[in-house]
Amino acid sequence: MFSAEPQRAWPAEITGARNPRGGIWWDGVAAGCAWLGATLLTVGLTNVDEWDRTGEFAAIEGVLGALVFALALIPRGAGPRLQRLGPWLTVLAIVLAAWEVVTAKLAWLPPPFFAPPQALLDVYLSDWPRLGESALRSLLLLAGGYSVGAALGFLTGIALGWSRIFGYWAHPLLRFIGPLPATAWLPLAFFIFPTSGSASTFLVALATGFPVAVLTWSGVASVNSAYYDIARTLGATERFLVLRVAIPAALPHVFVGLFMGLGASFSVLVVAEMLGVKAGLGWYLQWAQGWASYPNMYAALLIMALLFSGLITLLFRARDRFLAWQKGLVRW
Amino acid sequence: MVAATPLDAVPIVARGTTLEVCGVSHHYTLRGEPLPVLDGIDFRAEPGEFVALLGPSGCGKSTLLRLVAGLDHPTQGRILANSAMIERPDPSRIVVFQAPTLYPWRNVWSNVAVGLEARGLLKSHRRRVDDALKLVGLENFAKALPHQLSGGMAQRAALARALVNEPSLLILDEPLGQLDSLTRLQMQGELVTLWQRAGFTALLVTHDVEEALFIATRVLVLSERAARIKADIRVELSYPRHRGDGRLTALRHRVLELLGLDATW
Numbered sequence: 001m002f003s004a005e006p007q008r009a010w011p012a013e014i015t016g017a018r019n020p021r022g023g024i025w026w027d028g029v030a031a032g033c034a035w036l037g038a039t040l041l042t043v044g045l046t047n048v049d050e051w052d053r054t055g056e057f058a059a060i061e062g063v064l065g066a067l068v069f070a071l072a073l074i075p076r077g078a079g080p081r082l083q084r085l086g087p088w089l090t091v092l093a094i095v096l097a098a099w100e101v102v103t104a105k106l107a108w109l110p111p112p113f114f115a116p117p118q119a120l121l122d123v124y125l126s127d128w129p130r131l132g133e134s135a136l137r138s139l140l141l142l143a144g145g146y147s148v149g150a151a152l153g154f155l156t157g158i159a160l161g162w163s164r165i166f167g168y169w170a171h172p173l174l175r176f177i178g179p180l181p182a183t184a185w186l187p188l189a190f191f192i193f194p195t196s197g198s199a200s201t202f203l204v205a206l207a208t209g210f211p212v213a214v215l216t217w218s219g220v221a222s223v224n225s226a227y228y229d230i231a232r233t234l235g236a237t238e239r240f241l242v243l244r245v246a247i248p249a250a251l252p253h254v255f256v257g258l259f260m261g262l263g264a265s266f267s268v269l270v271v272a273e274m275l276g277v278k279a280g281l282g283w284y285l286q287w288a289q290g291w292a293s294y295p296n297m298y299a300a301l302l303i304m305a306l307l308f309s310g311l312i313t314l315l316f317r318a319r320d321r322f323l324a325w326q327k328g329l330v331r332w
Numbered sequence: 333m334v335a336a337t338p339l340d341a342v343p344i345v346a347r348g349t350t351l352e353v354c355g356v357s358h359h360y361t362l363r364g365e366p367l368p369v370l371d372g373i374d375f376r377a378e379p380g381e382f383v384a385l386l387g388p389s390g391c392g393k394s395t396l397l398r399l400v401a402g403l404d405h406p407t408q409g410r411i412l413a414n415s416a417m418i419e420r421p422d423p424s425r426i427v428v429f430q431a432p433t434l435y436p437w438r439n440v441w442s443n444v445a446v447g448l449e450a451r452g453l454l455k456s457h458r459r460r461v462d463d464a465l466k467l468v469g470l471e472n473f474a475k476a477l478p479h480q481l482s483g484g485m486a487q488r489a490a491l492a493r494a495l496v497n498e499p500s501l502l503i504l505d506e507p508l509g510q511l512d513s514l515t516r517l518q519m520q521g522e523l524v525t526l527w528q529r530a531g532f533t534a535l536l537v538t539h540d541v542e543e544a545l546f547i548a549t550r551v552l553v554l555s556e557r558a559a560r561i562k563a564d565i566r567v568e569l570s571y572p573r574h575r576g577d578g579r580l581t582a583l584r585h586r587v588l589e590l591l592g593l594d595a596t597w
Binding site: 227230236240 | 429
């Protein structure tokens with residue numbers, strides 16, 4: 001899952017990037033047509049209920065369609081990255097148009113539980129200060145908890161792998177307490193910690209720390225013992241063995257732990273925000289549900305997805321950088 | 333492939349070690365039972381000697397090397413380097429293992445530099461790393477990562493990693509065992525050249541009779557486990573040696589006889 005190199009080079013039969021140099025980008029033409037078609041649908045059919053921002057939504061679709069269309073016709077208008085997105089752009093327009101039709105135009109999906117795209121647009125345009133602040137609060141809480149948890153987990157894992165005395169005392173504790181889901185600590189944490197912020201930082205750190213500690217430990221434990229023998233005969237001190245041999249050798253495992261910890265921290269973050277913290281995207285979801293404003297929920301979910309997937313991308317980038325020696329790609 | 337770097341480019345401080353192995357016996361514990369590996373090994377290597385330990389596989393040769401390196405302690409007997417007990421690993425005694433075991437996260441240059449870095453000497457001795465790489469003919473591969481090297485190149489890098497520390501005792505645990513036979517022949521010659529230039533004492537474990545006789549000044553033939561020294565053969569031939577030399581062939585016959593393998597001669 002984690003060690004495999006993500007497949008980036010999609011073959012041309014899938015992406016349709018058949019025409020890399022010059023000429024007309026036919027997938028772009030299709031995408032442009034799809035977006036312009038969606039625009040016509042949005043403007044042409046009347047809404048069953050009254051929805052704000054239908055005009056703005058149509059305008060965005062139209063501008064996007066025109067832009068893609070223009071890029072498709074200009075030679076070398078679209079770079080290879082954009083060209084690879086061609087089929088996705090088309091499908092996105094079709095899905096958006098279908099969504100628009102079954103909600104706003106035909107009301108097959110009952111409001112208020114299902115909102116048309118322009119309702120989300122309305123939320124972003126009118127409620128962006130609150131949404132932005134929620135996203136920022138979530139991010140800050142996550143950053144604090146995750147970095148504390150990752151650092152402590154990493155140090156614990158190294159110590160477990162290296163020191164027998166530490167292992168004797170810490171290993172049973174880790175085995176006993178580690179498997180408890182961090183969310184199970186929630187009521188206790190909000191009771192013990194002075195503020196809900198510190199309580200949820202603790203919970204996020206806990207959720208992150210356990211997988212990082214276990215995987216760092218297993219990484220250190222599985223280091224080829226010849227690496228140590230060689231370093232020792234070359235005059236390495238204990239410190240050198242830990243910092244320059246054990247840690248770099250364990251790094252691939254550590255990154256698996258960091259990845260698992262990140263996933264666990266997302267889930268505990270959202271639950272903590274829903275139940276105790278009075279800020280953040282989890283809180284926003286809960287708050288929107290309280291007011292039965294479903295478009296706000298969809299809007300917040302979308303932001304959450306972008307945010308979390310961005311963080312995972314960031315982690316993968318860091319891994320690629322730190323573990324560049326693992327891949328067969330580096331040239332000198 | 334060994335570049336013609338004058339020896340003066342790599343200042344040799346240490347001369348060869350005098351190695352004394354006195355009545356060394358060793359056993360491992362296997363499921364509670366002692367498993368004897370070495371049985372009263374006794375020999376003395378003079379400074380600059382090249383001693384080959386030859387014996388059937390699994391006879392305890394590598395164990396003896398680990399003891400000499402200070403990685404393990406003998407159950408019985410003493411091992412002295414220049415009259416001092418060997419108690420722990422020391423950078424004056426460097427081991428080259430059968431597998432090159434380069435650190436995969438370091439490029440060739442920093443793999444070779446590991447010993448100097450570990451002892452805090454790297455800043456003042458960076459040139460020694462370059463020189464060692466030149467000595468083994470890898471100066472153009474300094475930035476390569478280990479997984480990009482062939483088996484022979486990786487073993488050369490491991491050799492450079494040892495030589496950069498200017499060991500006075502070089503311990504070689506079947507260093508050519510995993511190479512293809514052509515690379516192997518070539519590197520046997522290179523090993524002799526390096527040893528002649530640097531003047532260290534060398535201890536080579538091998539199960540290749542021809543290799544031992546071609547390289548070493550002295551061949552200790554070991555018995556099966558628990559290993560005893562069966563014969564101490566001096567190879568009094570000057571270098572460069574020639575593989576077709578009749579005297580080498582005669583010695584080879586004798587060693588095979590000692591190992592009980594002369595039936596097909």
